[in-house]
Amino acid sequence: MGDGTEQNPYTREDVLLLIEEHGGTAEGLDLIGRWFENGIDLSELDLKGAWLGVAHLEGANFRETHLEGADLVAARLEGADFRLSHLEGANLRFSYLEGVILGGVEVSRDTKLDSVHWGNYVLGEEKKAAAEEKRVWYTLASYTYCRLKIWYTEHGMYNIAGKFFYREMEVRRKAQSWKKEPVSKLWSWVMRLLCGYGERYENVVVAALVIIFCLAIAYIFGGIDILHSIYFSLVSFTALGYGSWMPEPAGWIKALGAFESFVGVFIMALFLITFVRKMTR
16 A cells, blocks of 8 residues: 555555545545655545645546545646546645646636646647647637636636636637638637737737838838838828828839728727736736
């Protein structure tokens, strides 16, 4: 029998024996800081109310496991599979959930997910989609990201909710096919690059600067010197109007300037929407 140390970690059989010795229930069972074998199978067990804080459960299989009210504070759960598990009322504060699979997991308003270490916020569902059953895993990932976004929004943690919204939009984009949905796929790419789906206003600033300076270079070929071409591009982008210095430009410059004004108005509106959205959370 394992003793829950790094050298002799617990197995599934050990956990079942400990529950039996604890009166047949995991409620209040002290497993704080214990080590479990990597990828341990704890699926379909009743671990309601178990004390698993700071425990090492990397890669554990919690499929259909009941963890209602369990204490998982600061637990090491990287890569664990929680599909269809029950986490209502569980305390996951400060736990490490990088790369976990949460498809179909049940959480409640009193589940504690604040201060969780999500790493880069990419769940295991999205990672698996790169290797197998792409559309199924992307659909599952989108649903899970949406649920996490809603949970964090309801609890006023809008910055984290925004990160899960970004991941939700990313998996939707990845699930789209260039062959079947070329327009939707292209639009998703544009929104990703321009504003990070409304989450990254700094992307809009970069896009504006790139457009202004690239078109300024184009105006140089129309006979405008470099300083005036930058000015011409800037006022075209912002639709402010040209000063009296501007000579009659070539026809293609007029057309390009008009196009830049149209794009500029769109980009500025997009920046305002994205910036205000982020700053008013």
